[in-house]
Amino acid sequence: MAQHRVVIVGGGFAGLKLAKDLKCRDTSITIIDRRNHHLFQPLLYQVATTVLATSEIAWPIRALFRDRKDVNTLLGEVVGVDLERRLVLLKDGNAVPYDTLVLATGARHAYFGRDEWEPFAPGLKTLEDATTIRRRILLAFEKAELETDPETRKALLTFSIIGAGPTGVELAGIIAQLAHRTLVKEFRSIDTSSARILLVEAGPRVLPVFPEALSEYATKSLTKMGVEVRTGQPVTACNENGISIGDEFVASRTVIWAAGVQASNAAAWVGAEMDRAGRAVVQPNLTVTGHPEIFIVGDTASVKTEQGDTVPGIAPAAKQQGEYVAAIIKARRRKRPEPPPFKYKHLGNLATIGPSSAVIHFGKFRLKGGIAWWIWGLAHIYFLIGTRSRMAVALSWLWVFLSGHHSARLITQKETLKDEV
Structure with missing residues (x-):
């Protein structure tokens, strides 16, 4: 043969x-x-927000198939x-x-025909995207510490997330935790707890794929964490100085795209x-x-x-x-009959909002709060590749849960002009 x-x-x-x-x-x-690695994208936002290191959610493809002589990998x-x-x-x-x-x-x-927004509002699909966003978030605090102009400092401490699906909600929740809990004692000239975290959704509610009751719970949880949720109005402009929501301009030096x-x-x-x-x-x-x-x-x-x-x-x-x-x-x-047409088995929707806060929807089964957060965490750990990665992520999460501190907060890439937005 x-x-x-x-x-x-x-x-x-x-x-x-x-x-x-x-x-x-x-x-x-x-x-x-x-790229030479497989990426566990569901946790990519945690790299962008300093919770996890890149090596905890990505693995070289060659290493994954090193014992398979029939598999060849090309970069x-x-x-x-x-x-x-x-x-x-x-x-x-x-x-x-x-x-x-x-x-x-x-x-x-997808920027819906506004590709010129991408330099100012990076999306989150690759490790490079995650480290770029992480660098911008951390640099915003560092620049604000040095800034003497109140309006510029306010813009530096305003973080805008466009799109309130699972990724947008999860990003907003962790940035709020970072600003309002993790960093509060580390700066001397600024009060990081005054940072404004803005979550903008063109549709009528956050987490639109979830039942309305769970969306309402997510909105209340985010608001309690200090996130300003804006729904029902699209972003109409985006540049190096901030975003426009309808006719309102919001000065914001860190914008993240999670809309499509x-x-x-x-x-x-x-x-x-x-x-x-x-x-x-x-x-x-x-x-x-x-x-x-x-x-x-x-x-x-x-x-x-x-x-x-x-x-x-x-x-x-x-x-x-x-x-x-x-x-x-x-x-x-093997010259055997092919399987019947593909049928998708929906395993449910999960989204985490913040510490001890998540939502789960599977058919008629709905869960929110702390138990949902633990189930969400266990599910993601289960699907990670390799015992080492599971242990590393579990320990990182345990550290954040107990101490409130994020461990992956190094600014490792050189700042470029594009970052000075």
Whole structure:
């Protein structure tokens, strides 16, 4: 039997799950990614807000597959696909041949036609994004300590988060904890507890995917922590000096974007139909129309649930799709019937708000408060890769819980002009 070449573009949750599950004789796997690590994105905001170190939520892809001789890892950026010759085209001019291609390239920030906002309001998708945001948050306090002009100091101590989904809510809660608890005794010229944390949501409420009662609880919890929640008004302008909410300008030198994402260019590479978010509309078995040898999974794919909704772009959905595609490839290699069409099993929505405060929604089951916070923590620790990472994250959280201090507060990157916003 000839060697079957499976190429996976993207080392995220979907691609990693697929590679781990796909173990077939005479089948080779090549993983291509722009970065050399797999990232546990659900905890990325905790790197941005000084709770966790980068090494606690990211692992080298090569190390994860060091015992798998059938898996090869390539560091490279894909720019296209030659459908006729079945080649994955890399930016450096190289090409990787495939028999089966899986595109699991994820998503990027979406600024809804206002891409000029990105330098002033970075999003949160990569480790580089997280360390950039962390640096800006910490530098804001340092600059405020030196600033003598009251208005400029006020702007430096105003932190604005645009978008009140789980990421925005979690960011607001931890920044509030950092300013109002962790740093209060460490500065001499400023009162960090006077920092203004502003959470802006264009829609009518925070956490819109949760039931309204849980959204109300989240709003009350955030307000109690000192977060100013603004809903029902979109941000209309953003620059180096701050943001505009409707006609109101808010001077804010640190702005974080958590409002939306856009799929990668994978659909265009293979000529697939796209939805409004740029995701590839795939067949029920996650293949591209007219190309049964090409699968698109994860945030890049537009997949419908049995109820007609779009499968959400979250880690459990991506892992389920990776597992499903692995089963199809194994069935094809063994000349057995393929599994039935993909069915997404919703495992619930979780979001943490602050210390001992979280919300959980799964069907009719709803939970809020301290117990929900512990369940949220245990669930995330469970899905981390490796015992060492689980222990490291658990110890970091325990330290923050008991002491209120964040340990990952080093400013390690050189400040650039772009940071001086």
